[in-house]
Amino acid sequence: MTVHTLDLKFLNLEHTIAVFVVEGPEGLALVETGPYSTFSYLIEVLKRHGWRPSDFRSLFLSHIHFDHAGAAWAWAREGTRVYVHPAGLPHLAAPEKLYQSAKRIYGDDMEKLWGAMEPIPETQLYAPAHGEVIHSAGLTFRAWHTPGHAVHHIAWEVSGPNELPVVFTGDVAGVCIDGRYVAPPCPPPDIQVEDWQASIALLRSLSAQTLYLTHYGVIKDKDRHLSDLEKRLIAWAQWMRPYAEQEVHPEDIVPSFVTFVREEMAFSGVDAVTAARYEAANPAFMSVAGLLRYWKKKLSA
Numbered sequence: 001m002t003v004h005t006l007d008l009k010f011l012n013l014e015h016t017i018a019v020f021v022v023e024g025p026e027g028l029a030l031v032e033t034g035p036y037s038t039f040s041y042l043i044e045v046l047k048r049h050g051w052r053p054s055d056f057r058s059l060f061l062s063h064i065h066f067d068h069a070g071a072a073w074a075w076a077r078e079g080t081r082v083y084v085h086p087a088g089l090p091h092l093a094a095p096e097k098l099y100q101s102a103k104r105i106y107g108d109d110m111e112k113l114w115g116a117m118e119p120i121p122e123t124q125l126y127a128p129a130h131g132e133v134i135h136s137a138g139l140t141f142r143a144w145h146t147p148g149h150a151v152h153h154i155a156w157e158v159s160g161p162n163e164l165p166v167v168f169t170g171d172v173a174g175v176c177i178d179g180r181y182v183a184p185p186c187p188p189p190d191i192q193v194e195d196w197q198a199s200i201a202l203l204r205s206l207s208a209q210t211l212y213l214t215h216y217g218v219i220k221d222k223d224r225h226l227s228d229l230e231k232r233l234i235a236w237a238q239w240m241r242p243y244a245e246q247e248v249h250p251e252d253i254v255p256s257f258v259t260f261v262r263e264e265m266a267f268s269g270v271d272a273v274t275a276a277r278y279e280a281a282n283p284a285f286m287s288v289a290g291l292l293r294y295w296k297k298k299l300s301a
Helices: 036-048 072-077 089-093 096-113 193-205 222-246 250-267 272-281 284-300
Strands: 002-007 018-024 027-031 056-060 081-083 133-136 139-145 154-159 166-170 210-213 217-219
Touching: 002 036, 002 217, 018 210, 036 072, 036 096, 056 072, 056 133, 072 081, 154 193, 193 222, 210 222, 222 250, 222 284, 250 272, 250 284
Parallel strands: 027 056, 056 081, 166 210
Antiparallel strands: 002 018, 018 027, 133 139, 139 154, 154 166, 210 217
């Protein structure tokens, strides 16, 4: 098994969003698609490797957020079968509500950031159960339902014959660009810290030691990485709690949160260019909104 990490150059930034071509003894599989705004660029990159869309019969999505699955419909039109969490499948079959919800957030930037999203015929969608195994390209893909970042999240554990497995983590293992700093992406509406901690525990329990992050690339030191992620997830949530208790408007919190995160990044050696990549992959205003929503639900329970 060979994993090829392809950089989508999202917003002309390097190492912000990846897709993965997994090469097995019987062909190719694709993990993640990126947004449709980068689809034509991805096709060009694939051609440079000598690959055509028709070479990919299976597409494995971690979840349905636009930066991970926005171009899934274009792959379905090429005949690719799409594997997605059961809670995400209806939104790919009928994406109007998902698209309009995102458009309310991103407004006039919607097209530039994400591009179009069209329905996928349900005959080309499949939703695996937790722990279910899919065989593709001569490889074994096991679906682990891993909520916390999103209720519709899957981490894919992949192995070949007589090979150690690896895990494609989507967002449940966080954002880590150039190995400097691990950030928990916390967009609304599904952030649930306790569920996320349980998903981190599941990743720890797997025999796989290598993680592939959509944002961005390979992690070899799984235990350290997951420990750093969990500590920061808790720290971010605790930082946000007082604002939730005060009923502060999210827009008023963003500047302070950006300062808080940038100071953490600077301490970890993250430069301004890399910080901009983190912001593109994990916008601060989204984490503020997500964590506030988490606390309001928790405090009102």
